[in-house]
Amino acid sequence: METKLPIPLAILVGIQTPDVDDVAHEASLEELGRLVKTLGYEVVGTMSQKAAGTGSASLLGSGKLAELAELTGGTGVVSTMAPPPKSKARARFEGATGSFEPAEPDPDAARKPEFVIVDHELSPSQIRNLERATGAQVLDRTGVIVEIFHRHANTREAKLQVEMARLKYVAPRMRESSSGGGRQQGAGAGESALALDRRKIRDRLSELKDQLEAVQRDSDQRRSARRDQLRVALVGYTNAGKSSLMRALTGSQVLVEDKLFATLDTTVRTLQPETRPRVLVSDTVGFIKQLPHDLVASFRSTLAEALEASLLLFVVDASDPTYEAQLEVSRSVLREIGADVVPSRLVLNKLDRVDEAGRAALIEKHPEAILLSAHAPEDVSALRDTIIAFFEAEMVDDVLVLPYAKQGMIGEIYESARVLSEEHDEIGRVLKVRGLPSAITRLRRSLAAR
Numbered sequence: 001m002e003t004k005l006p007i008p009l010a011i012l013v014g015i016q017t018p019d020v021d022d023v024a025h026e027a028s029l030e031e032l033g034r035l036v037k038t039l040g041y042e043v044v045g046t047m048s049q050k051a052a053g054t055g056s057a058s059l060l061g062s063g064k065l066a067e068l069a070e071l072t073g074g075t076g077v078v079s080t081m082a083p084p085p086k087s088k089a090r091a092r093f094e095g096a097t098g099s100f101e102p103a104e105p106d107p108d109a110a111r112k113p114e115f116v117i118v119d120h121e122l123s124p125s126q127i128r129n130l131e132r133a134t135g136a137q138v139l140d141r142t143g144v145i146v147e148i149f150h151r152h153a154n155t156r157e158a159k160l161q162v163e164m165a166r167l168k169y170v171a172p173r174m175r176e177s178s179s180g181g182g183r184q185q186g187a188g189a190g191e192s193a194l195a196l197d198r199r200k201i202r203d204r205l206s207e208l209k210d211q212l213e214a215v216q217r218d219s220d221q222r223r224s225a226r227r228d229q230l231r232v233a234l235v236g237y238t239n240a241g242k243s244s245l246m247r248a249l250t251g252s253q254v255l256v257e258d259k260l261f262a263t264l265d266t267t268v269r270t271l272q273p274e275t276r277p278r279v280l281v282s283d284t285v286g287f288i289k290q291l292p293h294d295l296v297a298s299f300r301s302t303l304a305e306a307l308e309a310s311l312l313l314f315v316v317d318a319s320d321p322t323y324e325a326q327l328e329v330s331r332s333v334l335r336e337i338g339a340d341v342v343p344s345r346l347v348l349n350k351l352d353r354v355d356e357a358g359r360a361a362l363i364e365k366h367p368e369a370i371l372l373s374a375h376a377p378e379d380v381s382a383l384r385d386t387i388i389a390f391f392e393a394e395m396v397d398d399v400l401v402l403p404y405a406k407q408g409m410i411g412e413i414y415e416s417a418r419v420l421s422e423e424h425d426e427i428g429r430v431l432k433v434r435g436l437p438s439a440i441t442r443l444r445r446s447l448a449a450r
């Protein structure tokens with residue numbers, strides 16, 4: 001216990017712009033707090049300020065900035081003479097100004113928050129200014145999300161994607177912070193070392209791109225093998241309950257956690273009890289507001305699962321007061337990746353946490369939605385029926401003739417369609433089948449080709 005590193009302490013900072021109401025502002029800071037906790041930091045305070053925008057040079061007004069610096073032990077002014085926000089240097093600096101007692105008997109009591117975490121995307125120079133004034137390390141919402149993805153990525157594909165997004169996030173910030181002399185390099189070496197760093201980053205990015213392409217070719221192949229199968233994808237805001245539904249629908253042991261971004265990789269499992277043809281269910285990475293653009297782009301292939309599904313189940317945590325905004329975020333991300341054309345059903349989850357009046361309001365607002373709780377087996381079974389009914393309505397009946405010379409294809413037919421009856425005549429087997437039109441077209445094509 002003694003040797004464990006102390007949990008980093010953080011102060012959250014949010015600007016409430018005129019277009020954001022109090023509820024949304026509170027919810028956004030609360031969500032940021034959960035993100036920060038997911039990173040393993042402890043939130044020790046929150047500071048918010050009303051302002052016209054988030055573009056001012058040091059984000060906060062001078063009064064608020066001084067207030068914040070008081071908490072973090074900084075000077076409160078953006079001075080170019082301020083040392084870089086490295087904790088040792090900062091401690092030395094603070095010691096010199098007399099505002100810090102290094103010989104505090106209880107180190108925890110004197111600990112100041114090491115991190116200031118801002119609920120908006122900041123420019124590199126805003127980060128630098130805030131760091132100078134507060135003496136703390138400053139992270140913005142994007143930085144926090146990129147860091148969480150970095151820590152949680154499991155598969156090789158996710159790891160490569162996240163490293164790319166991270167380098168793209170870090171590179172411009174590196175340039176800015178070094179121009180202020182904040183980097184620890186010998187005098188005069190700054191610029192060339194920086195150029196070297198940037199070249200390294202560029203090289204690394206192109207290396208990652210090649211590796212990613214190879215990995216993606218593999219996963220594209222795996223996906224195209226599932227092309228004509230009945231596929232449904234669970235999509236939606238982070239922590240909505242997608243993995244919980246995945247578990248309940250497929251009996252798989254995917255990770256369920258009361259954490260943002262518990263799932264970063266797509267999982268595909270068969271709907272249970274199994275149907276004919278079987279239905280594949282995909283669990284996908286969750287969305288969040290202000291999802292960094294590079295991460296959206298890099299998760300395109302992970303989300304390709306969603307794109308190729310015949311049905312999207314849009315999972316929403318209906319017990320969250322801001323669920324409407326979350327739904328809108330999910331919709332816009334799906335629009336961005338072009339998945340808004342896939343048929344979808346709205347699934348309002350966590351109904352066990354909504355009271356009678358709330359339920360009535362939900363039904364009135366979303367009459368077409370499926371209301372349920374992932375924890376209620378009867379609800380999950382009704383959802384399974386809905387999924388099956390959706391595919392039944394899409395399927396068509398047809399007759400396939402399988403010549404005796406092509407009997408090897410019988411397995412493929414049984415995999416892709418439901419065989420209603422089988423008769424034998426002089427040419428071969430005559431099969432009455434029911435399946436998705438695309439699956440039947442493909443079967444016809446392979447029957448003709450071989």
Ligand SMILES: Nc1nc2c(ncn2[C@@H]2O[C@H](COP(=O)(O)OP(=O)(O)OP(=O)(O)O)[C@@H](O)[C@H]2O)c(=O)[nH]1
Pocket residue numbers: 237238239240241242243244245255256257258259260261262263264285286287349350351352353372373374375376
């Ligand atoms: N009360 C209640 N809690 C639920 C329900 N469904 C999910 N949860 C809880 O919500 C939390 C998040 O569930 P997950 O299934 O991990 O959510 P997710 O959408 O997969 O989240 P990410 O993978 O982080 O995007 C967990 O603590 C679940 O136990 C529900 O119907 N009712």
Ligand SMILES: [Mg+2]
Pocket residue numbers: 242243244255256262263
């Ligand atoms: Mg999940």
